[in-house]
Amino acid sequence: MFQIRSDLALEIRELYKENTQQEIPGVEVEQKKQEFATITHVKVLNQEGSKIMGKPEGSYITIESPSLKKADADVKDALSQLLAKELVNLIPNKSNFKTLIVGLGNWDITPDALGPQVVSKVFVTRHFFEMYKKTDDPTMRPVSAISPGVMGTTGIETVEIIRGIVEKTKPDLVVAIDALASRRMQRVHTTIQISTTGINPGSGIGNKRKELSQHTLGVPVIAIGVPTVVDAATLANDTIKLVVDALSDQASKESEFYKLLRGMSDEDKYSLIKEVLDPYGANVIVTTKDIDVIITNISQVIANALNIALHPGIDLKDVNRYLQ
């Protein structure tokens, strides 16, 4: 059994289908098209699906919209609304429901700064509730937010920091925002993934203690991720596939070498490339030139969506009024 690694559940399912011409067993997929976006719900229903996906059981919702990276205010509003609707379905409609928003990533490194930028823009209210000893408000619910930084700059596992804060502030829900890597350039800056299973940094074996999840934090964790880079090995892999396809027309399909290349699974090729690229280091990223502007735009979409979804008194009409 092979294992496709990607931050996006959608991509794993896609690559699985390409390789096997069938759906992943134990995984349910539903898709709806909207004016500005395609929304796909991938549900990992049981252990079998979970094993193949390399992701815990739960819901993975993907909003795909090539317009996400645009500065168009109307489209941004529409996407905030779409995202807010999906979030509302996942968040209990209780007054005084407490949410902690966690912006993961390094704010000094642009493609990694999505989480911290969302945190700078959301409407935080927990301190008002504390100050005035409120337990209830018709227009808002208690929201707090933090960008803890990354282990390279803090020296502390992110989960340790968040666990400390969760114990002190006792939220009912953690929403974690993170920049992801995609396997496909086309998904970069165009895709938002919501998942009910939290975040698994590295998501390899033995990293259990590092994940941000109900398991480690004691409260449900919704993760919101946007791919902002492609890793170099992925790009090389995709390109080789395209080049081999292009060359195939010129080469005899019976040739040994061609068969060798075609016969390798995508994962084998990916591993080979990864190995070959190793000296370049994990520090190499593939992204777009205009990433500074795009991260600003997308973080606004997500912050607006969170403001709408978390506060009953905010709807799209006035949401920009609450942008920090």
Added chain:
Amino acid sequence: MFQIRSDLALEIRELYKENTQQEIPGVEVEQKKQEFATITHVKVLNQEGSKIMGKPEGSYITIESPSLKKADADVKDALSQLLAKELVNLIPNKSNFKTLIVGLGNWDITPDALGPQVVSKVFVTRHFFEMYKKTDDPTMRPVSAISPGVMGTTGIETVEIIRGIVEKTKPDLVVAIDALASRRMQRVHTTIQISTTGINPGSGIGNKRKELSQHTLGVPVIAIGVPTVVDAATLANDTIKLVVDALSDQASKESEFYKLLRGMSDEDKYSLIKEVLDPYGANVIVTTKDIDVIITNISQVIANALNIALHPGIDLKDVNRYLQ
């Protein structure tokens, strides 16, 4: 008895002396001049001194250097060395001594970003100790660092966040870096204050629970602060004094109005101005145009000093090699 409010112990003592022509009882002052800086040790020895100063008993060390705001690499190195020496005197020389550096302030607001900028530049090592299960190293000691943000963007009291992290990571010392406000424009960007008593945000009555100190965190707290702004009321106050002085030569010193103005204590005048300025809001700051560059320079000086003071294997010669 009157109360002068300032983030800088040095200023309070100075203003007290100006007003009363005597030293504050219960406060010891010592000054030494160096090539690039004047270093003043203000020791608040007892409750009487503490009451007048409005600051807890402890040591307040001020390094004053007009060159601090310059980009001159040699002077920056000299000041890092001076600051490191003062810190070394305050930090136990034990291997495996664990320090948590806390960068206070909002990284999106330039004059407030000093703490976060220092945190981005210090050399953190705690995760190496954790990963390799080290308890000891000849060249480094375990250092972690965090910029928690401010209550306006997190919704959480900073002390709650830090207390959570201190409980999880158990440092032996917290060093907190903060941008301060000065009463005098000349001190802005030219002064570093170290204190052994932690940080009292607002430092008014009833704010006890908000302070970052041994009292609230359970471990000693060293605070490092640099004034990056003057508050508007201060500037107005200083100016009025200068203008009244200038006008006095033209006015009869016997005049009632003159006597009224001269007769008011500085603190009364300051309060009056504060009240008058209220509609402008606390949001108004007085600073210098080149603050972006200056904050970068000063945060480098402080990060270098911390790297030298905390890690036995780092001295000035190689300190820039460890700048993140």
Added chain:
Amino acid sequence: MFQIRSDLALEIRELYKENTQQEIPGVEVEQKKQEFATITHVKVLNQEGSKIMGKPEGSYITIESPSLKKADADVKDALSQLLAKELVNLIPNKSNFKTLIVGLGNWDITPDALGPQVVSKVFVTRHFFEMYKKTDDPTMRPVSAISPGVMGTTGIETVEIIRGIVEKTKPDLVVAIDALASRRMQRVHTTIQISTTGINPGSGIGNKRKELSQHTLGVPVIAIGVPTVVDAATLANDTIKLVVDALSDQASKESEFYKLLRGMSDEDKYSLIKEVLDPYGANVIVTTKDIDVIITNISQVIANALNIALHPGIDLKDVNRYLQ
């Protein structure tokens, strides 16, 4: 005859009226209130008005809106529309009409970066016309844009740089965007001034050769300015006035000193304060803490307005689509 110095025509007229209880001769003033803004047209009609104002004959249009500094998307759109309407009245409705937008100021210094930020956001099209040898297009007109920097970083008078570019590219109009200083804190970030007379840096005597105007560039120059700072002397001056007013109730109005203070003209007081503050240097600015965010918001309002006003095919509905 006294001379009030301010970047804002509105303020000069206001201060004149306060001091003399009459309108400036040779100056016509008209005001209309709108939903989000008050618009004031100050027309300097002749030499007498020009002398008193310290500004050339021409139109000075001020849009005042406390909402300008807000992030509210709807209000921003409304203000862009208002500004666009005023600009349309000043710009000939000719196809192939060529405009050069000049962003004055230093992009590394936040309160000075308004012009450069507008330039990064406007929709430039001149190169399409050049590439395809177009002379005419139903939806757009040729627009170019440059941020030349300031003399301190270029070593060149800005007018020399712009004159060189005007000679090479032959625009029909220059629109120059600049950050201004206001006399009143309340105007900071809330006011847009359009003037048909260009820009006079320093605007003192002998600076004629430095101005950006039809006189120096050979084409009409429209200036758009927004106050982003108050100078320190102004703040001190305003405060003294408020404090003296507050104190007056306690002092006999017959006192000599009071009369001295009251008797001084605002300008005399301002000069005295300026002199007293001199050691602080011109580098001191008074602004608001959240200036980074506000400059971004206002530059978007202005860039949108320019896009609507300059390109017949762009209206408010799609204007954000053309934001760079």
Added chain:
Amino acid sequence: MFQIRSDLALEIRELYKENTQQEIPGVEVEQKKQEFATITHVKVLNQEGSKIMGKPEGSYITIESPSLKKADADVKDALSQLLAKELVNLIPNKSNFKTLIVGLGNWDITPDALGPQVVSKVFVTRHFFEMYKKTDDPTMRPVSAISPGVMGTTGIETVEIIRGIVEKTKPDLVVAIDALASRRMQRVHTTIQISTTGINPGSGIGNKRKELSQHTLGVPVIAIGVPTVVDAATLANDTIKLVVDALSDQASKESEFYKLLRGMSDEDKYSLIKEVLDPYGANVIVTTKDIDVIITNISQVIANALNIALHPGIDLKDVNRYLQ
């Protein structure tokens, strides 16, 4: 005859040698090793060399140092010194020799911002000479500097803007700083190229009028460039080569497909890949995560070198004093 395209003369020569196992005729190469760097002088001596290189006759000096991307102050100083020495050899030692420094690229896009960041850091002096009508000074020479932006944001060919400024300010020399693309990831952030032939944006046929050179500006142009990105096609190309090499061991070298792949020239493969990648757009870049910090460091090295090389009164000891 084939044509290798690269911004770096060194790379073209290297790839030529790899493909042909011989030196390029009409090109002289000399290499010296220093403590922190390898310096290579490539001289294109005649038309034949120029044709093969795709670069004008002239000198191309490359300083290669893996330490360039480090923050180490001592190494940065050593590299500034090395670069300054090479520049001094190219710049006439005349008092009152006027230099205009041009920072090419878009300051809003990090990997493109090298030129503008150097311009913000160099010591400009021309305005002092103008103000005091100096023609001569023992410590400094008249230097001006500008970052004109890129055609996408100005709507004007950069050469038109610079020509306008050259005509107005009459410098004796233009030094243009630009971010380059490399063919090899290892060269990114580790290489400085100086050339005496100016800059050819795109450098394809028909672009003659766009180049910044003595030909278009009327004064000599020295170009300083640093590769800050690899283009995606290059990365894919390099990887394919490595993968094919790795696979070859498993495949019969007699296979048709293998021969096809091996038989293609690098340039043919590059073109094929370029075509295949086209939908991704030219907007895709490959760089390193820490590019923000690295661009700051490298721009400091170059600014220091220019300050030392252009002003007789500045040497390494005090150079940081003149950093803006």
